Structure formats: structure tokens, C-alpha cells
Amino acid sequence: MRIGILGAGNMADALGTQWSRAGHEVMVSGRDQMRLAALADRMTAAAGGSPVLHGTWAEAAEFGDVVMAAVLAEGLTEVLTAAGPALRGKPLIDVTNQLPGFDVTRPISRLAADLTGAHVVKAFNLAHVDVWRMTPPVFDGRPLAVPLCGDDPDALSRVRTLVTDLGCTPVDGGGLDRAVLLEATAVFVIGLWFGGADAQAILTPREFAGG
Numbered sequence: 147m148r149i150g151i152l153g154a155g156n157m158a159d160a161l162g163t164q165w166s167r168a169g170h171e172v173m174v175s176g177r178d179q180m181r182l183a184a185l186a187d188r189m190t191a192a193a194g195g196s197p198v199l200h201g202t203w204a205e206a207a208e209f210g211d212v213v214m215a216a217v218l219a220e221g222l223t224e225v226l227t228a229a230g231p232a233l234r235g236k237p238l239i240d241v242t243n244q245l246p247g248f249d250v251t252r253p254i255s256r257l258a259a260d261l262t263g264a265h266v267v268k269a270f271n272l273a274h275v276d277v278w279r280m281t282p283p284v285f286d287g288r289p290l291a292v293p294l295c296g297d298d299p300d301a302l303s304r305v306r307t308l309v310t311d312l313g314c315t316p317v318d319g320g321g322l323d324r325a326v327l328l329e330a331t332a333v334f335v336i337g338l339w340f341g342g343a344d345a346q347a348i349l350t351p352r353e354f355a356g357g
């Protein structure tokens with residue numbers, strides 16, 4: 147797959163490097179072309195595959211069969227607008243969390259879908275970037291499960307493949323209307339972790355889930 151990444155930060159680096167290593171063609175994009183060139187070189191060296199490309203927001207949106215938005219929430223509207231009409235009808239992975247300032251009445255994924263006309267899939271927002279650098283992310287012998295929320299079958303199928311390429315297990319999280327629950331879960335769980343709690347321990351094994 148060709149994967150256009152809107153962003154040149156930690157998430158772009160971690161996930162883009164993994165997908166390049168898995169044999170996908172990757173283009174990162176951002177505001178500073180000098181820093182982008184250095185990032186693309188680093189990612190190419192780390193992945194050891196075909197060169198990671200870099201370009202403008204619009205070039206990455208055009209390039210991708212799948213596009214991933216990996217910028218801070220405060221820049222998302224500006225970036226998606228600059229990415230332009232190429233996003234319409236494309237799979238768009240949204241990894242955004244809003245900490246602080248999350249507003250349950252204004253889901254980020256819905257905003258991204260309304261703004262772009264893309265087939266948005268919310269994913270990868272529940273684990274820290276260091277987890278996305280692991281090869282593979284396996285804990286106590288269990289691969290990390292990655293919930294996906296989206297409406298378009300083709301977009302979901304592509305993102306499932308990208309999850310599997312990381313060595314993770316995709317989990318159907320329902321339609322895009324449920325993406326806000328993933329956004330809220332991230333805010334809640336990160337709050338627990340920062341408070342010193344073991345957030346993983348709040349959920350029981352499935353057999354204790356009331357039948």
C-alpha cells in the first residue's frame with residue numbers, strides 16, 4: 147500500500163517506520179521540509195526498505211491509498227484543510243487524542259470526516275508511541291488488540307491489514323459514531339496511568355463479563 151502520513155512527529159515516525167519495514171511505500175509530510183528530509187532519512191535507515199518519501203500535506207494526501215493524520219489536535223483542522231480535496235473518499239486513519247480539552251460533544255473523528263469527506267477510521271490512539279515502536283507489541287504472550295471504529299468496509303479492511311502488519315490484532319469497535327468512545331477511553335485511561343494506577347487492571351477477563 148501507499149501510505150501518506152500527515153505529520154512528522156513521534157507517531158508518524160513510529161508507525162511509518164513499521165509500515166515501511168513491512169513493505170509499504172510511505173510518505174511523511176509537515177511544515178518544515180528540512181526536518182522532514184532528515185526524518186525520512188532516519189526512517190529509511192531504520193526500516194531498511196524502499197526510501198521513505200517526504201512532501202507537503204497535499205502531496206502526502208495525494209500519494210496515499212491510505213492517509214494517516216498524526217498531528218496535534220490543535221493543528222488538525224488546518225492540516226486537513228491544507229491536505230485538500232485528495233482526501234475525499236480515501237481511507238483516513240485518525241490517531242488524534244485531545245488532552246486536555248476533550249469535548250465529548252465534538253468528536254474529533256467526526257470533525258475530520260465532515261471536513262474532508264474521507265472514510266475515517268479511528269485507530270492507534272489508545273497506546274503510547276513507544277508501544278507502536280515495538281516489534282511486535284506483545285504483552286504477557288498476547289498481541290496488543292487494536293480497536294477500529296469506522297463505517298467504510300474497504301477503509302476498515304485496509305486498516306486491519308496495517309494493524310496486522312504491526313503484529314497486533316484488529317478488533318471491530320463499531321461505526322464512526324463510536325469513535326468518540328475511543329477518544330474518551332484514551333482520555334480516561336491516560337488519566338489513570340498519570341495518576342499512578344494500573345489502567346489495564348480495571349477490566350475483568352471476558353468470562354467475568356456477565357455471560
Ligand SMILES: NC(=O)c1ccc[n+]([C@@H]2O[C@H](COP(=O)([O-])OP(=O)(O)OC[C@H]3O[C@@H](n4cnc5c(N)ncnc54)[C@H](OP(=O)(O)O)[C@@H]3O)[C@@H](O)[C@H]2O)c1
Nearest residue numbers: 153154155156157177216217218219221242243271274275
Ligand atoms: N505520542 C503518543 O504516545 C500518542 C499516542 C496515541 C495518539 N497520539 C496522538 O497522535 C497525534 C500525534 O502525536 P505525536 O506524539 O506524533 O506528536 P508530536 O511528536 O508532538 O508531533 C506532532 C506533529 O503535529 C504537527 N503539528 C503540531 N501542531 C501543529 C499545527 N498547529 N499545525 C500543523 N501541524 C502541527 C507537528 O508539526 P511540527 O513538527 O512542524 O511542529 C508534528 O508533525 C496527536 O494527536 C496525539 O494525541 C499520540
